[in-house]
Amino acid sequence: MKRRKYTRDHVAWNLLTVVSFASFAFFFLFPLFRLIVGAIWTGNGFNLEPFKRFFATKYYMQAVANSFKVSTVTTLIAICTGTTFAMIMRYFKIKGKKVVDILLLVSTITPPFLGGYSWILLFGRVGWVTTWLKNTFGIIFPGIYGFWGIVFTFVCHSTMTMYMYISGALKNVDATLNEAAASLGCFGIRRIIKIIIPLILPTVLSTALLTFMHCFADYGTCALIGEGYNVMGTLIYTAFLGEVSRDATLASAMASITLIFTSCLFMVQRWLASRRVVEMNALHPIEQKKPKGIVAILSHFYIYLMTTLAVCPIFVVAYNSFQKASGFLFLPGYSLDSYRTAIKRLGDAIQRTYAYGLIAIVLIVVIAVIISYANVRHSSSITKTADTLTMFPLVVPGTVLGIAMVLAFNGAPFYLNGTAALVISVWVIRRLPYTIRSTTGVLHNISISVEEASQSLGANPFRTFIRVTFPMLFSGVLPGALLSFIASITELSSSLMVYNFKTVTMSIKIYTEICKGNFGVASAMSTILLLSAVVVLGVLFKVSKGNYEFTL
Amino acid sequence: MSITINIEHAKKAYGKNVVIEDLSAQIKPGEFFTLLGPSGCGKTTLLRMIAGFNTIEGGTIAFDDKVINNLPPHKRNIGMVFQNYAVFPHMSTRENIAFGLKERKVKDPELTNRVDEVLEKVQIRELADRMPSNMSGGQQQRIALARAMVINPDVLLFDEPLSNLDAKLRVEMRSVIRHIQQQAGITTIYVTHDQEEALAISDRIAVMHKGEIQQIDEPVKIYRKPRNLFVATFMGQTNILDVDVNGQDISISGTDVNYHFERIRKDHQITKGKLVVRPNDFTFEDAGIEGVVTERIFFGTITTYTVKTNIGDLVVTRDVNEHMKSIGETVHLAIPVEVVNVFDADGKNMSIMEDAG
The missing domain is CATH 2.40.50.140 (Nucleic acid-binding proteins)
Structure with a gap:
């Protein structure tokens, strides 16, 4: 049934959208615009020199090639590992599934750079495993650095993200579809290829794109574990903030190139997604079978292995934090020294991180609810534009966004550099797309007649929104919001660009300590950060009763 | 006490797509009036025009003498029951029913008394403090009915309220609805595509086709003396x-x-x-x-x-x-x-x- 148009609330919601979108545009589209203009326009003419230099220098082109290599390999592997993982978890009864699920959720809150860091602790040149191999077997392991190190770290992390989203899609595949296929003579592997894969393909593609983006311009992981293996992220960072060879124009040129490339990918993904719209709503979810024989052994082995890889960083970091340490060496024996130093050095960074995170999440929820409600219930070209463009941050790498922000708000007339506003808006922008998606999903599940019932009972549209829509929405939006809170406080790539000494957050402190080689302190700080994230997760489990679904 | 609904030359259009061209009907005070027709005939559209969820592009709809064309739904004093129940999932049965009363600033003890009374009437007293999530369709529709009744609306509107229920429950609920409506004497408009249901429940039936009323009559006449071939073939x-x-x-x-x-x-x-x-x-x-x-x-x-x-x-x-x-x-x-x-x-x-x- 069509909604009546141009009523007072229709106009009101569209106005609200305009206001929310304007603030979004100011902190997102405007900086990106400035970035691109700044890269090619010097003030009195076009200047393509940095671009020429970039494309002509082998050193830079090598980094581009490296980025492609890392992202493509990671994405391909993660698609396979993630899909396999999701299918096993969905179709088979796995022993300890609950524990696995909780561990995985915990693992997704670990920022990738912490993963990289802990793999160094294990497999680095002086890592435990490396040392152990050398002492016991005399095997010299060169350490997990360079290309495969980066890929390994990313795959461990992305597999779980892949799993979460694909599992959500699989949940919506109705069992009767499977039975129908079987009754038509299609089963086993053929059924998976012909029925299941096409149904979950849109989700797989979107998630794959996200993975690709994350890898393509990640800075932290590559900087830590890459050791001279240059990729776009590290290149941009060094060009922008590095101690030697600082070149802001080159940095913005590179950022622009990355941005254009990722935007193209985004459009391709949107186009693909729009071509294949699969509407599913499972009345009979697929029943889980008990695997038998070799299948059982292999499935369990695979699930446990991937889970271990995913959560390993957390336990490594947590264990390390209690060890005696001196610089990057861990000494025998345990102490709380690392924590003492950590807390001293963190100072108000702890409160600051939480305060920023809370402000960010309130803003995210408010903007997301406005934009998605307006688009679902009072759709117009305005709301549709807002809805589409707010998806864009998904594909803008943190480093690029950070640089764009600094360039746009550094100096007159804004002077926002190094202010809390900048850090918070970076967080808001990076997480907004996720929350808008989940809010829109929840809204589509709220029948419009519930709101009409409220109005027919005498509640005006505003009271209806407050008393009926928002409470119904809230329980659906909260899990996503909590996850966004965690993602925000652990964010590194873009915070690193926009922070200054007054706005240092915990993840930046951790990163600095790792760079200084104070592994003990870094571990202690990470544990504090992760612990708070786990507390938030606990709340998430409580409110969602373990039923939280990831949709994209 | 009960009101008359006057529909005069009502028109509904979505852009250039005219759904109802020119429709007139008068619903008498306290009458149980059914809009019957195949899907797409405009019956739900008309009901939603009366409820205020659809705009009216021409003509007038009046409750007694008061034209309500531009009155928003929340000011029309209607009670509406929806096909998918539309029970508020985050409120208990009691809170659902009290919703409209609270909007009307009704205070305790009147609030509790009125809620209790209607709970009794629709026979869901034992569900009073439960949440709707695990209730059956029939129970949820009873809540919806109670919620619409308790505010003493001028008009009761039903939008295919029984079509999501199974056959046995449908028969049971329809006598509940009929019984309560007769007791309260509220002017009622009921939309359905089920001719048997319409015959069983209504004082008068309007058979609709392609946005036009084909015939308005008592159930027996509609069945025995169909005005045209469409009505004759639609009724069985x-x-x-x-x-x-x-x-x-x-x-x-x-x-x-x-x-x-x-x-x-x-x-x-x-x-x-x-x-x-x-x-x-x-x-x-x-x-x-x-x-x-x-x-x-x-x-x-x-x-x-x-x-x-x-x-x-x-x-x-x-x-x-x-x-x-x-x-x-x-x-x-x-x-x-x-x-x-x-x-x-x-x-x-x-x-x-x-x-x-």
Whole structure:
């Protein structure tokens, strides 16, 4: 049934959208615009020199090639590992599934750079495993650095993200579809290829794109574990903030190139997604079978292995934090020294991180609810534009966004550099797309007649929104919001660009300590950060009763 | 106390797509008025215009003398029951029912008293403090009904409230709705596509087709004296026979069967028409349309036969207590002229309508 148009609330919601979108545009589209203009326009003419230099220098082109290599390999592997993982978890009864699920959720809150860091602790040149191999077997392991190190770290992390989203899609595949296929003579592997894969393909593609983006311009992981293996992220960072060879124009040129490339990918993904719209709503979810024989052994082995890889960083970091340490060496024996130093050095960074995170999440929820409600219930070209463009941050790498922000708000007339506003808006922008998606999903599940019932009972549209829509929405939006809170406080790539000494957050402190080689302190700080994230997760489990679904 | 709903020349259009062109109807105080029609006929659109969820592009809708065209839904004092129940999932039964009262600033103890009273009326007292999430459709629809009733609305609106329920519950709920409506005497508009439901529950029925009202009448008249062929065929299964008309004499084309039809005016000029015979109107006699039984379906209380004749297959239903015909048997079908209707080529009922009963 069509909604009546141009009523007072229709106009009101569209106005609200305009206001929310304007603030979004100011902190997102405007900086990106400035970035691109700044890269090619010097003030009195076009200047393509940095671009020429970039494309002509082998050193830079090598980094581009490296980025492609890392992202493509990671994405391909993660698609396979993630899909396999999701299918096993969905179709088979796995022993300890609950524990696995909780561990995985915990693992997704670990920022990738912490993963990289802990793999160094294990497999680095002086890592435990490396040392152990050398002492016991005399095997010299060169350490997990360079290309495969980066890929390994990313795959461990992305597999779980892949799993979460694909599992959500699989949940919506109705069992009767499977039975129908079987009754038509299609089963086993053929059924998976012909029925299941096409149904979950849109989700797989979107998630794959996200993975690709994350890898393509990640800075932290590559900087830590890459050791001279240059990729776009590290290149941009060094060009922008590095101690030697600082070149802001080159940095913005590179950022622009990355941005254009990722935007193209985004459009391709949107186009693909729009071509294949699969509407599913499972009345009979697929029943889980008990695997038998070799299948059982292999499935369990695979699930446990991937889970271990995913959560390993957390336990490594947590264990390390209690060890005696001196610089990057861990000494025998345990102490709380690392924590003492950590807390001293963190100072108000702890409160600051939480305060920023809370402000960010309130803003995210408010903007997301406005934009998605307006688009679902009072759709117009305005709301549709807002809805589409707010998806864009998904594909803008943190480093690029950070640089764009600094360039746009550094100096007159804004002077926002190094202010809390900048850090918070970076967080808001990076997480907004996720929350808008989940809010829109929840809204589509709220029948419009519930709101009409409220109005027919005498509640005006505003009271209806407050008393009926928002409470119904809230329980659906909260899990996503909590996850966004965690993602925000652990964010590194873009915070690193926009922070200054007054706005240092915990993840930046951790990163600095790792760079200084104070592994003990870094571990202690990470544990504090992760612990708070786990507390938030606990709340998430409580409110969602373990039923939280990831949709994209 | 109860109000009249006056719909005059109402028009509904979505852009250039006109759904209702020009519709007028008057619903009497305290009446149970049903909008009946196939899906897409505009019945729900009209109901939502009355509720205020659809705009009105022309004409007026008035509660008594007050035109409500531009009044937002929350100011119309209506109680509405939806197809998908639309129970607030985050509120208990009691909170759901109290919702409208709280909007009207009704305070305790009146609030509690009124909620308790209506809980009793719809027989869900034991559900009062439960959340709706695990309730059956029937229970949820009772909450929705109670919620709409408790505010003493001027008008009760039902939008296919029973179509999500199973057959048995549907019958049960429809007597609950009818009973409560009669007690309260609130003017009621009820939308359904189920003709049996409409016949069972209504004071008057408006049969709608393509945005127009085909006929407004009491259930018996709608069934027995359909104004046109659409209404006749929509209200249950029918056999349509081509007939040649000559004054008050009609003969069934392709047969030598003739009837004298007193309920047609003598002075018409029509020569061709259609005779509509319901399956249970046919009787097996010694003379009449000759045919062979080709199919027999036993339903318990009735038996349905398909009879192959040279004017096509005819459907006949007879009471179980009658002697059953067997497949392959030759039968003769007679038509009781006093209950069937003859329509002209445009589908208009040629029978004189006044004598209906």
